[in-house]
Structures are given as C-alpha cells and as structure tokens.
Amino acid sequence: MTASDSSRQRAAKSIGSERAEHLAGLIMALARRDGMKAGDRLIEQRLADALDLSRAPIRLGLKALEAAGLARGEPHRGFVLTKNPTSGAAQPALAAVRRGEQVYASIAGDVLSSRLTADVTEAELMRRYDLSRAELQRLLDRIAAEGWIARLPGYGWRFAETVASPAAQAQATAFRVVIEPAAIAQPGYELSHEVIVRLRERQQRVLDGEFEKMTIGEIYQSGCDFHEEIIRGAQNPFFVEALRRVNSIRRLFAYRSFADRDGMRRHVREHLRLLDVLELRRYGDAAELMAKHLRRPLVAGLS
Amino acid sequence: MTASDSSRQRAAKSIGSERAEHLAGLIMALARRDGMKAGDRLIEQRLADALDLSRAPIRLGLKALEAAGLARGEPHRGFVLTKNPTSGAAQPALAAVRRGEQVYASIAGDVLSSRLTADVTEAELMRRYDLSRAELQRLLDRIAAEGWIARLPGYGWRFAETVASPAAQAQATAFRVVIEPAAIAQPGYELSHEVIVRLRERQQRVLDGEFEKMTIGEIYQSGCDFHEEIIRGAQNPFFVEALRRVNSIRRLFAYRSFADRDGMRRHVREHLRLLDVLELRRYGDAAELMAKHLRRPLVAGLS
C-alpha cells in the first residue's frame, strides 16, 4: 500500500506539469472541433470563454503547446498554430487528455461487464484502481454528474441500473426516439439560421473526409453535439438535459460498437437532410425524419 | 468569521445527537408513507432495507424515537410504534428531517428568485450560508445529483438554466406530457398486479382524508412516487431517470404553488382511474388519459 502510494506520487511528479499538458490537449481538441488550421491565431480570451476558464490556465496550456511544437508564441502577439490540428503531430497532445481517462474507462468497462457489483465502497475502489481519496472523489463526482452512480445514504455508492444491463443500448434508443422527434414537434420550436449554418458546415466537413482522421471518441462526440444542438431548438432545457444524460451513458458502450465507414457516411448525409428540412421550418416532417434516423440500426454508436 | 464559526460548532454539539434524530425522522416518514399505525412493529432489517442503510444507524433512530415517546422498545422484542405517525405527536420527529433542509431551501429560494448569480464559488456560498467546507460540499453534491448545479472546470459552480427561468414550470410540464404517455405506450409496457394494488391502496388512503394531515412536501412526494412507479412499467430506466430529474427540480417550486384541496381530490381520483385503465391493459387509453391528466392546470404543483 505504501509502495503503490509512493509510486503513484512519483509518477505524478515526474510529469513536469500534467495539468498544463492536459490544458494543451483541451485547446487542441477545441481547435480540431472548430476546424482551425495551421497559422490561425489562438486568442486567449476566446479559448477561455469556450472552455469556461480564465486566461491564466489557458496560458499554461498554450505554453505547453509551444513546448510540444504545435504552436508558436511571439511577444505581444500571442500564439499561433503551427500544425494542423488534424495532423499526426497533434496526436500526442490530444492523447494527454485521454490519459486522464484511463481509470474512468476501466471503471466503465468493469461496470459494463459486471466485474464490479452494483454497490461499492470508496475504499474498495481506491484499492482496486490504486487511487488516492482525492482522485477517486473527483472521478466519482464526475460519474455521478453523468448519472450512472449515486451515493448511498451510508457508506458507499451504487451504480445505476441504467448501465450494466445488456438492454441499455436498445433502451437508450427507445428513449431518444420519443424525446428527439417530440422536441422538434414542440410548439415553440425554432433553430436560428446561424446555428443551422454552423451545424451544416461541421457535418459537411466530416463528410468531406475529415472523419477518416477522427477518433471514435471524436466521432461520437460530434454526433452528440449535433443532436443536442437540434433538440435545443425546442427552447426547453429539460429536453436538452435528458438527451445529455442519455448520451453520456451511451458513450460508455459507444467504444464497443464498431463503426462502419459506409454507414457513417449515410448517417451524416441524414444529418444534412434533416438540417434542410429544419431550415424550411417543416417541423412535422423533420420530426418524422428524426424518428426514422434514430431507428436505423447498426450505426447505433454514432447517432 | 471566527465568531460565526465557533457558534456553528457549539450549536451542532449542543444537540446531543443530531444524526439520531434525523434518522428517527426518516423512520417516522417511512411509517407514515406506508400507512403504519400505533402498535405496529418496527423491524430493524426491514427499515434498514427500505432506507438503504444497515441496522446500526436504524437502531440509533429507533432509540431516538423512544426518547421522543413515539416508540417503545422491550428487550429482545424490538420496537413498537406507540403513536400514529399521522398524529400531532409525531410532528416534532418529522421536523428534525426538515431542519437539515433549511439551508437547502434557502439556496433554492435564492436561485429561484435570482438573488444568486448563475456562477458561484464555494467560498462565497460558505460565507453566505455560514457553512463549513464539508457541509457545503455535501450540499453541493446533492444539488448536483438533482441536476440543478454543475461544477465548472476551474473554481466554482454554475446553476443550471433549468431553474431560475420563469418558464421552468411550464417547460417541465411540456416535457412530462411527452415522456409519461410515451412510456405507457411503449411496446413492453407492463405494471404488475402487486404494484397496481399497492398504488391504488395508497391513493385511496390519501383520498379518504389522510391528505388533510399531510404536509405540502409529503403530498408532492406522494404524487411523484405515483408517477415514477407508473413510468417504471415501461421497463426502461431512462424514462424513470428523466422523470426523477424533472421531479427533483419541480420540487423547488412546488412549495410556492398553493394547493387547493378540491383540485387535489380530483387529481387523486384521476390517479385511481388511470390505475383502472392500466389494470385492463388498455395502454393506448391509459397514455391518453395520462396526457390529459398532466395538462390539467392549477394543480400543477401536485401532478
């Protein structure tokens, strides 16, 4: 116990500034998502707003990015991307974000395959995953926010029945088939022109081949972003929230469902068609289209 | 600051065993919910299971109950209720639960009336509500679990847009009108006979006058329980979860909407009618009935 304890501490310390690299990864992921290119400026305040942080941590991330050779900073002129965020050179920076996800992923895997019981104590998890209390607590808070674990009144936590059940995937779809079309059919539904344009542009970029360079995680995320933006048009946060939660649980098994590239192309094309119908304000048709879209099998991991 | 700090500590210590009284309140609330009467036995393990605790804390609660004169314990024969849980004598014990809710309630009130900004820091909240870090954190965890606050990446937390908006109540209803009937209309929908019987019995009891003795909170809770049990029949935890979250947010403004007794009677009668239709497995009709039920105005706080 003392052995593993100290090894963990040493490991953490040896990585110069883990946080900075993590921030660099966040910035890079954002740049990718927004389709930035080499040469684009990285404006501190804009990044800070996008990531809900202040400029101080952003600055750390930018410096780490420079140290990694992905950005260049000149006095009083800020930082500029030197590599395309989709290029191979950008990969290590992005991996830094994922590294922090490893434990999260193994817990998710263990729950999904029932290697963990529904009820667990913190002590048990600390031992099992070699985490400090603080680390574990941050993790549990996050998982709780995603809705697949909840604190028990006494000691311990309980995983939600939502996960682990083999039927979960089908249930998630069934739920979405209800709320997403219904949201579009709500009386006050409206999607601003700007949003439609932005969404179309992003989907088009994916269709134009960018998705060859995307990770499964990014592809999944892009799909979720799209649907969340669409459902937001109902002007009812309860719909948005509900979809968010389903998506964060679907993410757990998304990694398993293998993505076939052809299905994906069709999938994105459906997104574009949906945008067209929405632009014409034919909400009844759009709702139907959405229902059909969701029911399509096989690419379940990507809708 | 040191002054308020120490006063808080003194207050906490002077209450002999706050936790035990709280537990007593939980037991009493459970007894009320289940329609127990004076003379009924309070079986430790059964209570422990119902409250997701072990026997040790239950025992503390039972002793506190005895100290309050609401239960009597005899060696090797356990505890027995000596007062009806609906009687006036039971009130103080139940109040102990609510006492712990005071800060929660004031935060809720402050958010609902925009006396708090959307973004807050822990330090700010600690000062404002005179809480220790630990106390505040438990509170924030709970609120986060209920879904109306979320941690920001840096310092601080952000209240969900779901709350505070004046439209929230209408939006919550709109959302329920979508998911509740849809759940009943799901292919695999089924409500076991036992559940129907239990629900009917409980609603009947309320109709038979018990609700005169119920607090607003209990009335609200009873309504939520009913609907959650109904939606559970869809065999899809996503529906249940979604409803739970809406309900935990609706609870925040439930206290404001004044309950008229007549509307409530009609409301409960509708619950009973719904059960009849469900028992006949006429799910299409039941779904329609549910939609109408939810749309009824005025008793919005109780559906």
Added chain:
DNA sequence: AATTGTTCTTTAATGCAATAATATACAATC
C-alpha cells in the same frame, strides 16, 4: 479597440491525524 503581459488576490486541492459513522458477523432470544 482588441489583445497580451504582469501582478496580486482569491479560491480550492491535498495530505494527514483524530474521530465519528456505518457495516458485518455471530450469539442470544423469542
């Protein structure tokens, strides 16, 4: 006018020891 650079303040995380709360196991009793 927008953006970066710098400094200072505020805020929260971490590790540790002491303490409290909860869970478990098994014997005793009805």
Added chain:
DNA sequence: GATTGTATATTATTGCATTAAAGAACAATT
C-alpha cells in the same frame, strides 16, 4: 426461522496546515 443484542472491523468525515490553481485588474503593446 426470524429478529434482536453485542462486539468488532471497516469505512468515511472533519479540521487543519500547506501548497497549487485560478481569477481579476490594469498596464503595455499592437
């Protein structure tokens, strides 16, 4: 056979000092 009584082991909380991280304000630069 179910329930209670009791002892013991496990688990988590609390307070505190230290340290790290983030935010805010304003000057400097383009």
